[in-house]
Amino acid sequence: MSSSFQSIILKLQNFWADRGCLITQPYYTQVGAGTMNPNTFLRVLGPEPWNVAYVEPSVRPDDGRYGENPNRFQLHTQFQVILKPDNGNPQELYLDSLKALGIDPRQHDIRFVEDNWEQPAISAWGLGWEVWLDGQEITQFTYFQQMGGVALDPVSVEITYGLERILIALNNAKAIWNEEYGAGVTYGEIRRQEEFEHSKYYFETADVERIRKMYDLFSAEADACLAENLIVPAHDYVLKCSHMFNVLDTRGAISVAERQAFFRRMRELAKRVAESYSEQRKNLEYPLLKESGTRHQVSSNKPLVTKPQLPSHFILEIGVEELPASDVDSAYAFLESRISDFLNELHLDHKDIRIFTTPRRLTVSIDSLSPNQPDREEIVKGPPADKAFVGQIANLTYTQAAIGFAKKNNVDVKDLEVREQDGGKYVFAVVKQKGKPTPEVLQEAFPKLIESVKFEKSMRWNDSGVSFSRPIRWIVALLGETVIPFEYAGVVSGNLSRGLRPYGSPEIKIPSAEKYLDAIRESGIVLDKEERKNSIIEQVKQSASLVGGEAIIEDGLLNEVANLVEMPTAVMGAFNEEFLQLPRDVLISVMKKHQRYFPVQNKSQVISRKSDQTFDLQPSTLLPHFIAIRNGDDIGIDIVREGNEHVLGARFADANFFVREDVKLKLEEYRPKLATLTFHAKLGSMLDKSERVAKLVDEIAPMLSITSNQLPMTQRAAYLMKADLVTQMVTEMTSLQGIIGGEYALRSGEQKDVATAISEQYQTVPKTKIGLAIALADRIDSLVGLFAAGLAPTGAKDPFGLRRAAIGVVQPLIEHEAQFNLLEVIKKSAKTQPIEVTDETQKQILEFIAGRLSVVLKDLGYKHDQVEAILAEQSANPAACVWSLNQLSAWVKREDWQTILAAFARCARITRDQKQIFPIDEKLLVEKEEKDLFAEVKIISSQPFSVDGFLKTIVKLTPAINAFFDKVMVMAEDQKVKENRLGLLQRIVQKAEGVADFSKLEGF
């Protein structure tokens, strides 16, 4: 029997009410998520307990699809649960609630997929998961770490169900519309017309000027409330601001730069609300903190029952809630490198160490771990001998210092020995350490070991205050049959592991360490990652071959998927062939990034792909199939398949919707709308930027040897390059910017080279010259404009990605070996900017680019000193730098290099402090050696030199230089003679200008 929407709500309300939650109501202001409701946003702050559940119809204007998408709407219905503090098994409670709804985990594929939740507009973050039901995200599950800028203690668990998607899954439906809402009325009958109207309103009708004014009024009113300490009213206006922002965003009226300002403002307000609330609750003495804070007490470790007598197998299994894929790897890497040292430091003998990691367990397996530390001696240095004894040599007595030292080291004072060390005499104690039993040693050492496992992001969850990637829920620590008892993060170690999630994580009693691997294997878990990978590859290949295709198996995806499951089972599904008309990149991106599916393509037309070459204008060779990897066995596999097919269908329908809407206009027709996108308040709209870039391209083209044939295409590409930013597809999937532009260019009848260039513009190194030209113009325009607007990166902050832009200038110039004059281009760009770009700023920009160039060059293997030497003179031309470095590094490797460098150095050092360049008066040349040198200098070419050219000249001059310095007194008493000689040397040194600053070289 199929479920109704309202029955889900009623069941969840009853479920959570029965489990001690308050049941409250949706908020009376449009919110993007239940998190914004004060029952979450405010109540998670501070120490008071709070358990609540409520429905929240959540409004996300840009998710509007005019009622055409099966599961995406501007309004979706969340069911929000907050558990504060963590009750110890929130995941199990959650899975129980799904069972209460009729979702049997054995019939479905339920997964906890990493989700680092972050809401910058309210300065909040947390770690947790999206919960997937057969590939469909049905819930967000988060351990809140911070809200409104305030760190949370205790941490709250937030469970946010997506009710529409749950109904779809429950009823195995393709779309929500024909499913029952309740009382025999369908969801569509109630909401579809309204969905259409709101979508149209948000995308087309909302008046941008009026909405902006509303935002300003709300924002001012929030300030007024805060000034009076009216926290909930203030919060309400912050929410209204947020909604207005979302509407503006949906109307495409907010640029990247403006977005920052909006977020800053909203974040500031949210922080003030959170801080004021925290203060208020404190002043009210936390009325809900009814029981006296029974904070967690660490229980004392249990005594050991038995101690093994012989070397035994050892197992440590840390059982966790699902780890992010990358954390599975980093934990593996850490343990792999650490355990051996760890055991050595503990003086514990052992044989093979093996590490296993899955999303739910980190296992250390050690063969033949010694039951004891060996007994050992340690020599401890004490006070100097003369401080240790007093009295006659025949009748020495121990001083207090000696007695204290002996006592401290637990030896008899008479056993102290006198030895020489570092030329002095000291007393030494020979400390005999009795080896401790291994369990005792490990008991003490394990907490520190686990603590030392670090992750890129970690979280707290309970009052132990411990941080880890995700909560630790059990620990197995067995030496043979003996449990090593310790407690960490509120968990006491034991011999109970847990089984597969889809089987309900049943307890698995591990009788002994030796039997661990078998027990785990028997429970269906594939502990070894390589084994999981191989299994996936095999299953995926086999599945693909069933439809005569070949799976696209990228290493990254394979690795990730292997870290998402403990028991991989491939499920192949199909999608509607009509979607194959979508750009190939869109299809792959959706399957891979969003769904972690392996795409399937026609066997005969495999196209090799490198990571940075994700664009291909070839007609797609994809087949309408995908392969998902389920966690678990094949029970209910058809339900799982259908569920995944519905999800992918909905996602493709979404993309299709955008593309269909978008191609109603030609790409060119989008360009004027760039006027509504602010690039930056001081720098105008994206249309203004686009026009500057088009001008700059005209200047750049000749430098890149673009032919007169190519020029019109280059100009056309520059003209159109940003137009896709205002298409719906790019608004939706920003990562496809450029790619979509290229696709749409082709569909609009533009030339292929134009389309290709557009599609390449965001690649670090565009392949084509036209792509290179427009990318460079775009990046240089950004650098020049934003620096002039005072937005140069500072410290770690680089909100506009200017470091990446600078790399995007130098890297392609190097790879294309394009001779270029950055300074000149910066100057030209400066002239096109709407604000003044001072010479000083231009210099800063060049220095900034040079800084990036320096990094790039060092990454290419060039030596630091050589890079610095070349950059000092040639930083404006990155390709030339590489050419010069190649020459210079060859010179430095020559055996006579020190001689050559020394000859130049003699000239350079003596002249470098001179403030002026002295003329040479031939008549003032006195000595033969200076006349000889002058004769040589006179015939040096007046042309600019390459490194090779210059150094060859120095080689040629070296004898004359050395003779000159050996015989001639440069610093003559006669001022004129002295200046004449300095002038002569300056002629030589000057020639290095534009080549390199050799003084920066090692050995100078």
Place this chain on the structure above:
Amino acid sequence: MSSSFQSIILKLQNFWADRGCLITQPYYTQVGAGTMNPNTFLRVLGPEPWNVAYVEPSVRPDDGRYGENPNRFQLHTQFQVILKPDNGNPQELYLDSLKALGIDPRQHDIRFVEDNWEQPAISAWGLGWEVWLDGQEITQFTYFQQMGGVALDPVSVEITYGLERILIALNNAKAIWNEEYGAGVTYGEIRRQEEFEHSKYYFETADVERIRKMYDLFSAEADACLAENLIVPAHDYVLKCSHMFNVLDTRGAISVAERQAFFRRMRELAKRVAESYSEQRKNLEYPLLKESGTRHQVSSNKPLVTKPQLPSHFILEIGVEELPASDVDSAYAFLESRISDFLNELHLDHKDIRIFTTPRRLTVSIDSLSPNQPDREEIVKGPPADKAFVGQIANLTYTQAAIGFAKKNNVDVKDLEVREQDGGKYVFAVVKQKGKPTPEVLQEAFPKLIESVKFEKSMRWNDSGVSFSRPIRWIVALLGETVIPFEYAGVVSGNLSRGLRPYGSPEIKIPSAEKYLDAIRESGIVLDKEERKNSIIEQVKQSASLVGGEAIIEDGLLNEVANLVEMPTAVMGAFNEEFLQLPRDVLISVMKKHQRYFPVQNKSQVISRKSDQTFDLQPSTLLPHFIAIRNGDDIGIDIVREGNEHVLGARFADANFFVREDVKLKLEEYRPKLATLTFHAKLGSMLDKSERVAKLVDEIAPMLSITSNQLPMTQRAAYLMKADLVTQMVTEMTSLQGIIGGEYALRSGEQKDVATAISEQYQTVPKTKIGLAIALADRIDSLVGLFAAGLAPTGAKDPFGLRRAAIGVVQPLIEHEAQFNLLEVIKKSAKTQPIEVTDETQKQILEFIAGRLSVVLKDLGYKHDQVEAILAEQSANPAACVWSLNQLSAWVKREDWQTILAAFARCARITRDQKQIFPIDEKLLVEKEEKDLFAEVKIISSQPFSVDGFLKTIVKLTPAINAFFDKVMVMAEDQKVKENRLGLLQRIVQKAEGVADFSKLEGF
């Protein structure tokens, strides 16, 4: 065991879900009531069925009490149910839902108290009730008749539970704050701080300018949505406008005049939304109209089983849902006057007719109703005899006309008779009518009888389309033991009545009409209203005497209460003595108007009270007790008492809150705030008005013979008179304006006379001169200003109450016998107005006042012609009119009146068409009679006359006048002589100016 707030919600959701309702969610925009949610506002439109239930947290800013009131808050939680169409027993369903919550109707007093719901802002109305639980309003129950200006078909039943109050009642609590919300947390812990903050925001912090701007923006956005036919988004903005309006109102920033404009605008938007939605659903072909319209089929009347043979007792009982008290009376009056005629028209003999009415039944009892109509003859006139026959006199044959006539009347053509009538000969048919059995006659006649019962407001409820005061749910129609079977409004008559509401309205089988009264009495119902009244009086008196007091029993209240119950039982309760410090009028007003309680006062200090003298500055003699009348017996009477005590306590706490807040400032300090209250856009603020009135009072005072001692107090009273309009107490209970001003004036240390005058200002006739002066100034200022602004009343429309103002000018002048010159005062007021008041307008104003004066005078018993005669000359001085009318009416009663009037008339008629006044040249007097008349005329006083003076003069002149007309030819051929004679008569007629226009008198 006490209930929790959330358990009530969960139970109601489950209850209504089980009864086929959709369960939806609160709306995501602040609404004042669940009615505004589109699931009500839109879905009740059109023919589609719709059954829905949802929670709606409802925001009413001006109900904010900073969390200090036990049951009044700016946010209260509604549970809204819509049943469309009416399912036939919505009240029973509702009462079942209360049982599901644990409210046993036998333990409580549950009442359905008339409530004519109207929401002008959305052009909606309906009829129904407030449901009272032990005196507490816990639910609104309405049959919607119109929404957004669209008439509803079918009608929807709306049930709106007030959840906070239900929880208070369920837990027999004094206040909501310490009751459990759920999960061990109290309502106060969750909401009280927030309640404080929002109250403060709405009353103090909200920025009026910004809120106005928001209103304008929302309003413009609503227009934009409507232009695109985006109905739900438009509705959303209408709701936002409405909330902004409420905030402005709470800030005291909206004047009466502005309010109208706001309402107009919101109404217009709401109508457009409703109309567009109706259109849209029609175009969609009403998707929810799934079953083919099974509209109600009128079932054919059942055949009679037995027919009585002898005169029998007859009973008709129309069983209804609770009627409004006034409808109980009007139905009584109608039936009382109608039934006898009704039976006569039906030719049915009978003896005594008695009518009984209660809130739930209208009963007609007839003694000895004949079982049959008598047989009877009727003479029907046919065609003229000469058209009826053709042929020779001896051989007449019938024409077709005659044959047709005979056939039509069902007589043999040969039986036609020829008779004379009106001087012509016609054929006549003697139609013999066989008397029908009474049941047959009544069966046909009753539907029409019931249809003819009219009410001030009536409603439809089901698809019969019938209108009645409230739904008809059963009909008893018994002649002896025989049911008279008919159907009306979808109800089939029978012999089943229903018992008392608190007993669950059990079915009562009425064995025969004779036994009806006993059966009803046995069921506990007091059918006779006088009996109910007497019972109430007796119980109330007895109760009051228990506390040594005396109940204040006003007829109006007694009558109303007697119409609210079928079984009256008095319940005496007490309230906190501290509330006795509140103004007596506030206390009485709350008890009487809001709660229908009888107040109790100290026996020794009874003060007589007339309806228009509701103000008394004597210290209150009230006792802290009240007497409520419960419907039902005394089971659970203590619960009922406590419930009523809590309700009254909360209401007094509310008043106390206002008074306490208000008296923090002196009355004088409120005056400047009048600047924020717009009187009218063209006429400035209430402060501006107040200043004009103060000026005008200076002019008026001398006319009212105000002494120089009184003058400063008069000025002070005028200065302060409007200040209370911006106090919270008056904002809350507008009916107490003036009274509160007086009270606060005393508390602010003003002189008693000043306070009294302020308190009297809204009485039609203030008792004191000072009160009179300021009231007149106020009313005249309104009349002058608003007429000048073009807002004179038109037709039935009088939004500013100018008719009442005009009556309030003339009535007190009459009662105070104050000589006054209205024209002069209007002129003076005109000079103070900010806009031009033309002479024409001033004349209109005077005419308008005269129109009211005319009505007042006729109401006083003066004859129409005399009133018109006096008003024609003295309308500017109402008191003088009365004085003059008294004299005139005495004259008219004289026996010689016709002679006196005739004498004057002779002078007046002949001169009245003359365009000019002719001089008298004594030398041109020829005849003796004209010389004599002239001699008499010469000595008439030149002083203005009274009616008496003038008519005495006429009496004196009469012989001379008559002699003059008998002998002298006025219209002489000599023009000069003629004009001289006319001039002489004109002197006489002129003297009537300023006295009366005697030509308007009867007999002139």
